[in-house]
Amino acid sequence: MTWEEYKKQLPPLYSKKDLTVVERAFEYASEIHKDQERLNGEPFINHPAAVSLKIADLKLSPETVTAALLHDVAEESNASSALKTIRKDFGPDVTFLVKGLTKVDRIHYQGTERNAESLRRMFLAMAQDIRVVIIKLFDRLDNLETLHIFSPDKQKRIGLETLEIFAPLADRLGMGEVKLKLEDGAFKYVYPEEYEWLVKETKEKIHEREAYLKKIIPIVEKEIENEGMKINSIHYRAKHYYSLWKKLLRYNMDWHLIHDLMAVRIVVDSVEECYTILGIIHKLWKPLPGRIKDYIALPKQNGYQSLHTTVFCVDKKVTEFQIRTQEMHNEAEYGIAAHWAWEIAGKPRQLKDMPHKKFSWIKQLQEWQKKFSKSIIGEEFLDALKIDFFKDRVFVLTPKGDVIDLPEGATPVDFAYHIHSEVGNSMVAAKVNNRIVPLSHELISGDIVEIITQKNKKPNLKWLEFAKTPIAKQHIRNAMKEYGLLAAGEGKTAKQRKVEMTITAEDRIGMLKDISAVFSAFRVNLQNINTKDKDSRGIRYTAIYVSFTPKNKEQVPKIIMQLKRIKGVEEISAK
Ligand code: MN
Numbered sequence: 001m002t003w004e005e006y007k008k009q010l011p012p013l014y015s016k017k018d019l020t021v022v023e024r025a026f027e028y029a030s031e032i033h034k035d036q037e038r039l040n041g042e043p044f045i046n047h048p049a050a051v052s053l054k055i056a057d058l059k060l061s062p063e064t065v066t067a068a069l070l071h072d073v074a075e076e077s078n079a080s081s082a083l084k085t086i087r088k089d090f091g092p093d094v095t096f097l098v099k100g101l102t103k104v105d106r107i108h109y110q111g112t113e114r115n116a117e118s119l120r121r122m123f124l125a126m127a128q129d130i131r132v133v134i135i136k137l138f139d140r141l142d143n144l145e146t147l148h149i150f151s152p153d154k155q156k157r158i159g160l161e162t163l164e165i166f167a168p169l170a171d172r173l174g175m176g177e178v179k180l181k182l183e184d185g186a187f188k189y190v191y192p193e194e195y196e197w198l199v200k201e202t203k204e205k206i207h208e209r210e211a212y213l214k215k216i217i218p219i220v221e222k223e224i225e226n227e228g229m230k231i232n233s234i235h236y237r238a239k240h241y242y243s244l245w246k247k248l249l250r251y252n253m254d255w256h257l258i259h260d261l262m263a264v265r266i267v268v269d270s271v272e273e274c275y276t277i278l279g280i281i282h283k284l285w286k287p288l289p290g291r292i293k294d295y296i297a298l299p300k301q302n303g304y305q306s307l308h309t310t311v312f313c314v315d316k317k318v319t320e321f322q323i324r325t326q327e328m329h330n331e332a333e334y335g336i337a338a339h340w341a342w343e344i345a346g347k348p349r350q351l352k353d354m355p356h357k358k359f360s361w362i363k364q365l366q367e368w369q370k371k372f373s374k375s376i377i378g379e380e381f382l383d384a385l386k387i388d389f390f391k392d393r394v395f396v397l398t399p400k401g402d403v404i405d406l407p408e409g410a411t412p413v414d415f416a417y418h419i420h421s422e423v424g425n426s427m428v429a430a431k432v433n434n435r436i437v438p439l440s441h442e443l444i445s446g447d448i449v450e451i452i453t454q455k456n457k458k459p460n461l462k463w464l465e466f467a468k469t470p471i472a473k474q475h476i477r478n479a480m481k482e483y484g485l486l487a488a489g490e491g492k493t494a495k496q497r498k499v500e501m502t503i504t505a506e507d508r509i510g511m512l513k514d515i516s517a518v519f520s521a522f523r524v525n526l527q528n529i530n531t532k533d534k535d536s537r538g539i540r541y542t543a544i545y546v547s548f549t550p551k552n553k554e555q556v557p558k559i560i561m562q563l564k565r566i567k568g569v570e571e572i573s574a575k
Contacts, residue, residue, distance in 0.1 A: 001049045003027065010056050018062035024089060025069040032073050032082070039149040047142055048072055054138040058334055060131070066090055067097035068135045074102045100132035101139075106446045109161035110401035116164040118403035120172075122395035123165060126445050133169060137178050140166045144185035152189075159189035163242075174303040174335025183242035191245075198241055198248075202261070206238050209262040216314060217264065223280055231277075232267040232326055239263070259291075259310045263320040267329050271296060274323045278307050281321055285311035288318065296328075304332055396447045404449075410468045412439050416451045417472035424472060425479050426453040440466040458483050498527070499556055500547045500575055506568030507533060507540040515544065515569075518562045522555055524548050541570065 003026050007019070014022065029048050036044035052068035070090070074082045079102060087095040103126045109119060127133050140162055147155055163186050170179035188195040213236045224231055239247075239261050251257040266277055274296060281287075291310035299305045306324040313319035324332070392408045396415060406414055412430030416423045429436055431450040432443065443449065459479045467473050505511050512529070519526055530545040550556055560572050 001043070001046050003030075006049050006053070009053050011059065013056070013059055014062050014065075021090065022062060022065055022069070025066040025094075028085070028089070029069050029073055032077050036076065039146045044072075050142050051135065051138045054141075055135060058134075060134070063091075063093045064097065064131050064135065066094050067101065067131070068138070070094070070098050071101045071135055071139060074098060075105065097129060097132055097135070100127050100129055101135060103127070103446060104132065104136055107165075108401065109157070109165050115401070115403050116168075118395065118405060119165055120169055121405070122403050122445060123169065125393065125395050130173065133173065134175075137166055137170050137173075137175065137182070141178065141181055141185065144182070147185075147189060155189035159186035162186035163190060170335075171302055174331060175333070176302075176304065176335065177333035180240040180243065184240050187242040187245065194245060195241065198245055202238070202241075202244070205255070205261060209238075210236070212314075212317060213262060213264060213319075216319065219284070219314070220264070220266070220281065223284060224277060227276070227280060229268075229273060229276065232269065234264065234266050236262050236264050259288075259318045260320040263308075263322050265322045265324070265329075267324060267326055269325060271325060274307050274325060277323050278309060281309060281311060281323075285313050285319075287311050291320075296324075303335065306332065393445075394443050394447075395445045396443050396449050399448060399450050406443065407468050410443050411441055411466050412437065412443070412449060412451060413463045413467045413476075414469045414472045415443065415449045417467075417475045418469065419451065421475045421479075423451055423453060424475055425459050426455065426457045427451050427459075428454045428457050439463065498547055498549050500545070502571075502573045503544040503546070503563060503569060504541055504571040505544060505566070506570070507542045508568055511542065511566070511568060512544070514566045515546070515563065518559060518566070519546075519548065521562070522551070522559055524550055524555065524559070 003023055006026055007023075010019075010022075026045075026049070030045045033044040033048070038044055038047055048069050048071055051071065052065050055068045056065045070086060073086070076082075083095060083099060083102075086098055104123055107119060107123055107126065109116070124133065127136070143158070144162065147158055150158070162182050167179050167182040167186070170176075170182055217234055217236070221231070221234060239258075244258070244261065247258060248255075268274060268277060278292075288310045291308070293308040295304055295306045295308065305328040306322050308320060308322050310318060310320045394406050394408055394410055396404050396406065396410075398404060398419070404415060404418055406418065412432070413424065413427070416427045416430070427439070429452040430439055430441070431437070431452065432441060432447050434448070434450075459476045461476075461480060463476050464473055467476060503515060505515075512531075516526060516529075526546050526548050528545070528547040532543045532545075534541050534543060550559070556574060560574065563569055563572055
């Protein structure tokens with residue numbers, strides 16, 4: 001593909017200035033990939049070009065289109081020098097995206113079901129930006145088109161990875177259309193026989209159904225017109241194979257229970273019209289009980305909105321209708337991406353300006369975030385499009401490809417103890433990405449970590465200085481005690497005993513405040529305060545009982561000294 005051919009396919013959204021940048025990216029990518037071919041014999045540049053055109057069709061920013069053009073550049077040439085060139089010629093934003101795209105390439109699904117969710121999280125953590133995820137989804141979609149050239153083994157691996165990692169991510173971002181295409185693209189490689197059977201089985205059914213719906217649609221149109229309403233579009237589309245397959249499995253392969261093999265979709269302008277049309281359809285035909293679904297009032301978790309109903313239609317044939325506004329329709333197809341549409345006027349729409357209820361998927365991501373970190377993030381992350389939820393976690397891999405989720409700053413020692421206490425205790429060395437590293441080496445997301453063990457090896461007290469996870473620290477201490485290398489209590493630097501103190505003081509306003517000021521000055525939190533009044537020699541005194549955990553033993557006499565200086569403090573005892 002040449003620049004001229006490419007340019008013709010770009011939607012007319014971008015300014016002249018933006019286009020010169022995109023053109024430079026196109027030429028740079030063409031140069032880097034000039035000796036490469038796609039597996040189907042086409043020039044390689046057709047691949048990044050196709051991916052970036054999809055991004056442009058979604059009306060995403062020129063930086064995103066540029067990054068999509070450059071997404072395979074770092075892999076083909078020397079990565080660090082390519083990234084240097086990209087930074088110089090295309091700026092930090094594009095570089096950030098290309099870097100993210102290169103990083104997520106290291107993630108591979110090995111076929112062990114149980115780590116799929118961790119892999120999805122790891123993917124988001126390493127992508128760091130939702131635009132990276134979107135580009136990657138279209139990259140995978142385009143790659144599925146040449147998958148038939150690969151060996152059956154590779155087809156199966158890529159196919160499974162698509163079903164387990166990419167399609168669920170697309171779903172989470174509300175990109176329904178992309179999800180369905182990814183699933184159908186992978187389905188035929190992962191389950192070839194089932195796919196073939198299903199295609200054969202549905203062929204006639206779809207044909208029959210289409211003829212039937214062609215009769216139904218004019219009836220609906222006429223009725224809506226009679227009510228004086230206008231519709232944007234009315235159409236039908238066959239259910240995608242993979243979702244049909246999953247549904248058949250759920251319904252014990254009973255075709256009679258599949259009512260949405262082909263549903264009729266009605267798109268209108270307003271929410272009110274959606275409900276009016278639902279009424280019109282129910283007036284025409286009797287609905288099946290329990291099959292009316294109001295996803296407008298109660299959107300699906302990924303933000304999907306629509307009204308669904310299934311009716312006994314003409315000739316008592318069970319038919320599903322889906323009613324939605326144009327906006328809901330766009331979002332059902334392209335989800336989050338539909339909201340970043342680059343407006344001709346200039347800036348992309350800000351997410352914070354969007355009605356919040358649409359972003360229940362963001363809430364879901366936030367739920368993950370809550371699980372992993374206590375810090376509450378502000379709303380800025382939405383503007384920045386950054387996925388910051390995982391910034392205090394690192395996701396690393398075992399040589400077998402299992403994902404291990406650790407806190408930021410974790411070391412091979414934490415990794416080893418996370419695997420098993422025995423692995424930690426007998427560790428002699430660690431390899432990260434195939435290179436021996438010090439045991440205090442800080443791990444980063446995507447690292448492949450291998451622990452080298454030796455029989456009769458013992459842990460080292462020094463490990464406590466850099467181990468990050470409580471579980472590793474605990475195991476190290478236990479092992480040290482067991483081997484007699486550590487007396488009970490040694491190695492515990494932070495844990496101090498609780499001190500209970502009684503302060504007898506004159507009952508005056510501000511006394512408690514003065515006392516607590518002393519503790520704050522030592523950065524000690526009072527865990528308990530109690531007072532009891534007493535009279536002695538005609539003077540009212542208060543006994544103030546406090547308990548606290550000092551930072552170290554030396555603090556206690558210092559605190560007592562300070563307390564004694566407070567006016568009206570008579571006596572202090574501590575135990
Ligand atoms: Mn690619």
